[in-house]
Amino acid sequence: MKKSLIALAVLAASGAAMAQSSVTLFGIVDVGVGYVNNATPAGGNKWGLGTSGNATSRIGFRGVEDLGGGLKAGFWLEGEVFGDDGNAGGLNFKRRSTVGLEGNFGEVRLGRDQVAGYNKTSSYDLFGQTGIGQFSAWRNWDGIGFPGSASGDENGIRANNLISYYTPNFSGFKAGISYGFDEVNGESNAGRYAGGNVSYDNGPISVALSYDRLETNHAARGLGDRDNVTLGASYNFGVAKIIGIAQRTEYSYDSGAFGDRRYNNYALGVAAPVGGAGEVKLQYARYDQKATGGEADQLSLGYVHNLSKRTAVYGTVAYLKNKDGSSLGLASKGINTTGAVNQKQTGVQVGVRHSF
Template identity: 30%
Template sequence: MRTTPKLKLAAVAALTALLAPAAFAQASNVQVYGRVDLGLRKVTSEKLAVEPGSGNRLGFKGVEDLGSGLSAFFHMEHRFNADTGASQDPFWTDVSVVGLRGGFGEVKLGRQASPIDMATGGGYEVYDGDTVGASFSRAGAGETKWANSVMYTTPALGPVSLAVGSSLKESTGAEANSYGAALTYLAGPIKASVALQQNHDKSDSVGFGLKYSGTGWRIYGTAARTKDIGGDDGAKQTDLQLSGGFDVGTGELRALFNHSKLDDVKTRKFSVGYFYPLSKRTFLYTDVARQKTDDQKSRNGIDFGMRHDF
């Protein structure tokens, strides 16, 4: 059978179409991950309910080696309510960024954690913001997610790195652009961060976080304050959080204290819980908590749940 140039061209095109996805997969390291976390929860004055214990999620992240020490990366994470199947808004509510990384450090653009969240976020709390036992406020009313943002992080300077960035107000109706910086120290058992940030309403936030890991135990703490909430001469909020995790049996015993003061109104929370691993990715947990705000009745909560990561 005689092969014409057109047939040869068609064969090459078909082969290219078949091999292109494989070539792309080799060039880009893409990871798919997620979590489903549900349990029974009962809170004062509320009915017994099936509730998410943490942020149920589906995420994608990847890196492409561009050569000469330069790489491109992306990270997107969707959050949803596993009890109903409903999506959270925005769809990529936790993170949606693209960036470049190299010897100069890292630059990323999109929706991402703010500097105040870098210093007071879930990594500085034993519950990581999850279950009925988690703190109700750590960032002192500072913005924890930045949309329309750009962030630059220096390469590690010994144990220290610095992140600086801004979230543009664009056409959102915000009063001003938000900007700030977070300095992080990481060496051995100690991780600590401090952050300064101006929010979109021109309020000013400062935050600090600390984690210290020992043999069989971990201690976490955060402190944050925001003044002029809502504009000049606005409200002031101060948050404090102290928590710890202790190896007991094959699981972790957790305890937390959270204190928040909004102007002259104080709220306190105490909680204790136990996380039991069935495997490296599957956990059973239970927590009890008590929260009290000045001149209001106490709110008590209890949960029993299961978490699976993939």
């Protein structure tokens, strides 16, 4: 009898301990068929199977442990999945690999992650920063590169060696800051990142402002800085939601011989529920490339139909018009596209998205 009671007590204690910590496997698989005309500098068309047309395909592990007193420890490992070729290049955790502490003070994260200058203001893009319909303002506009680094973070979306802090919610107000160390570039400081955001969310209204600076190294112009300021907002009327994004990106170089190079980008959009299971969205983007005098206009129309809480089918049509020397291309994973000077592009994507 005593042994049985002891065994039950041990099981109860271990169950309580396990209830205080958890590990979750999660992910998204999104694969679709796409077509883009004028997808090459010679004007050729491309079609085929692509990935992440509606949401970025991914697989990840996240865990949390309750340390008591409102303090929690957690980790997050997340890598991109390419359903079209089964990750022929291998799986990594470059989307996010962090460990941190969270409590009444907010949250501290250490590791590779989205930077605070991107993760909030980019969320106003109706196409979720993926697929041919996305607002493509976050890019390596000036062709900068970091010697010795293969991270590909010159677009200002993620950073290695990052420390981030996010505040608690103060009646709708939140803020976040990030600092990334330049550990791979010797004495040049190229790759060092600093940025943050402030936001307000209350009922139907949401607004956020972000600023960040990335120390750069251009193959022809040398060392410099890229400063990025973004303002995003949305208002949900119930029958429809409207969004707006305004961004200014400016490059300056230490030599002073090249001057400031500016890129102003804007997006306006509206999304509305359809029939209880669907959503239609329309978004216009303008890319005003002050540095070169080029301009591009993009119009994107999309529809998502939810078959269940975890599965959806979608379709997107996007049109991009370059002028005055602009050579942008529609963003598409799996169907490589390259813009040409003053070229127009039209793209179509139809696919299935499943989350788990």
